[in-house]
Amino acid sequence: MLSEQERKRDQNRYQILKTLHFRGPLQRFELANLCDIRKSSITSIVNELVDLDLVRPQDYQRKRSPLILDDTRRYAAAVSLSPSLVRVAKVSLTGTFQRINEKTVPEGTGLRKLLNIAVEMLKKEFRGKIKKAIGIGISCPGLIDSSKGVCLQAANIPDSQNMPIRNFFKKHFALPLHVENDVRCSLWASVWFEQFLKDFQNVFYVEITHGVGSALLINGTIIEGAHFTAGEFGHIKAGDNGQNCLCGKKDCLETYCNIPAISKAIRQISPAYRDVYSAGDIARCANGNKRVTNVLDKAVGRMVKILAPLIASLDPQALVLGNQEPLFYNTIIPFLHKHMLSEHKAMAQFGPQIFIAKSGKDASLKGIAGLVIEDYFKKINDK
Ligand SMILES: [Zn+2]
Secondary structure: OOOHHHHHHHHHHHHHHHHHHHHOOEOHHHHHHHHOOOHHHHHHHHHHHHHOOOEEEOOOOOOOOOEEEOOOOOEEEEEEEEOOEEEEEEEEOOOOEEEEEEEEOOOOOOHHHHHHHHHHHHHHHHOOHHHHEEEEEEEEOOEEEOOOOEEEEOOOOOOOOOEOHHHHHHOOOOOOEEEEEHHHHHHHHHHHHOHHHOOOOOEEEEEEOOOEEEEEEEOOEEOOOOOOOOOOHHHOEOOOOOOEOOOOOEOEOHHHHOHHHHHHHHHOOOHHHOOOOOHHHHHHHHOOOHHHHHHHHHHHHHHHHHHHHHHHHHOOOEEEEOOOOHHHHHHHHHHHHHHHHHHOOOHHHHOOEEEEOOOHHHHHHHHHHHHHHHHHHHOOOOO
């Protein structure tokens, strides 16, 4: 059990690091004011954080230089797993990728194999420098129980049922370990690293990739739900064409408006579009072409039928579109606005602001690093 004094010290350290993260560079007296901590305490805590290589003067030559987070020494190790790609990265405290490495794998590779690949890649990256890592984060698609670090099920990765991911890594690394759903990680990349959301407490995050999913931030907390399925709206029925979904059901929203479904519908318009496969391809050929934009209009319409009631119930400040080429989202935003308004007239007055996340396709990798970093700031355990 922590003593009251230790708890207070943890709280103060977290407050200082978080303030430097969102508001830095700052002088000691500014930190004292912003964090509401006595100046004498600030000095001792800051000295400790400097010794831990977490904080440094912005300018070493200047006597009273403002302080910043030290983005040169400590790092979070981040892993992102997906059906066809394993990526590992060293991410600095400020979110820059110091190293990034990836390995493509054939679709249909089982989760255990993906985990083995990730462990080997991390061992190679770390070499003897593991002491500078503050923790390892693993982002994985599917239903994730982050408190236990278990993947309950990932529809598009075989052998993923009840896989104890955290325990798997624990056998190889003596570091704090975090496991989280990939879409929730992407949301966190926006909240923690993209400063435009720093004052937002209620955010609805949507991504359209190989799947369609969302994640929720309510009163500043990421919501997992009672069965870890919060935000999984991609598997709600959205049509009657009898289209097979990877989850085993038919006509899920994903089968109508994920990137493969939209690009396939565009390829069917004309042989001129036979090379349209990615979100970027879709956006480029949509430019001013009525038949292509009709496909997008229809797909977005199906999504908004499901999205609008969710937005109306939660009343978020922001709707963030992420983990995809911004050009694609720029192309669909006019349809999003149109369908939201037609589903729910009050959106004109009370609808959320719509943003496109900047972290693009690195979002889940960056977000899991952000979760590792924030957690470490809350409870520094390598004194
Ligand atoms: Zn489905």
